[in-house]
Amino acid sequence: MLNISGIHEGYVLDHIKAGTSMKIYHLLKLDELKDATVAIIMNAKSKKMGHKDIIKIECPLGSIDLDTIGYIDHNITVDVIKNDSIIAKEKLALPKVLKNVIKCKNPRCITSIEQGLDQVFILTDAKKEIYRCRYCEEAYTEKETI
């Protein structure tokens, strides 16, 4: 049994689909967080999911954008920790804007040739989970990331 100590302040992302935690690590730009301690537990046993990944992040609250992972997987649960206790369980929502998370696949889009242009997608239909490229308005429904 692997033991990882609890955290004083930060987040615990639980019920991550097994094998996808590194993708989330990069999406949340956890490698860029100064003064943060991150523990990634991969392939942990889960009654609900069979196997799952978990990410524990010791960091000041508010320093990561959780909406981004709402786009990847609604089922991830987020415990918010302060003074060694869970103070909230965050419900993940679809972000209104995705910046450099997904890439426009329309070969006729300006993003295919213009250098240095951010890939920006706007949520246009929350029910159907449809994002459209800010520039060409091409719809994007697949859950793929850059």
Place this chain on the structure above:
Amino acid sequence: MRHCMSPLDFSVDELDQLMGLAADIEENPDKYSHACDGKRLATCFYEPSTRTRLSFESAMLRLGGQTLGFASADSSSASKGESVSDTLRIISGYADICAIRHPKEGAPLVASLHSGIPVINAGDGGHAHPTQTLADLYTIKSLKGRLDHFTIGLCGDLKFGRTVHSLISALVRYEGVHFVLISPEELKLPSYIREDVLEKNGATYEETESLEDAMPKLDVLYMTRVQRERFFNEDDYVRLKDRYILDNDKMKLGREDMIVMHPLPRVNEISVEVDDDPRAQYFTQAKKAVFIRMALILTLLGIQVDKNIPQPTNNPSSEKGGEKC
């Protein structure tokens, strides 16, 4: 500062004002002939165009302004690899307003984000062509007297035709507009326009492959060209390009007060014999496009010639949330 990326960024009231201004310009051209003295319009056309570029240039010249620009990517720094954003940063120092056409979708929006002057989308690939839509609306309003309670037939390439998509999106905001969608199966209106635009706004529509069946119902017939440049497969283009040809026999099926429109250029889809029919209004439509572009240039430059003619502000309200028009 306000740009023009989509006709939908204008409220219905603002569109009314814009068309009212265009009508006043059309009736009293002398009143506006020096409105843009000392102002310069840059026309940045990265792909070929005859009507749109010359129409913009004519609009600015009729307002007393001057024009500069390029007519193809080959004759611009784009051929050296310069980005759209850099080009617009530079042109902002040369001109007071810019009309940009680009084969890549979204290029005018990128231009507007880096520009110090108002930018007008003069067509970006298959995406949008807002001033064509403004011209279409103005033509219908001028010739039919209203933009509500009429039946419009849209015929030809409804799949790739950006003018059709834009026109539908603009017309669903008016009450009682019934759409007859005439196209072969392969070029039907995309489902996202049917569901997200027509059905979402409660507009009524019907789909048919027969132009003959549709003709007697129509107040407006909007013909479109099947565009070679939108096809990846030449065989598909050849098979579909002559599916609909409007000729005098078909015109006999239409009402006496129907009007025929076309964004032009036409190839085979309207026989030249139809040109003499008084209902053929596509050349009028091209002429009226100049007046609505004049109204748009004045609006974006914030120039008001006649205080009695209301026009949209060039500072979009925060309610509309944007820098776009």
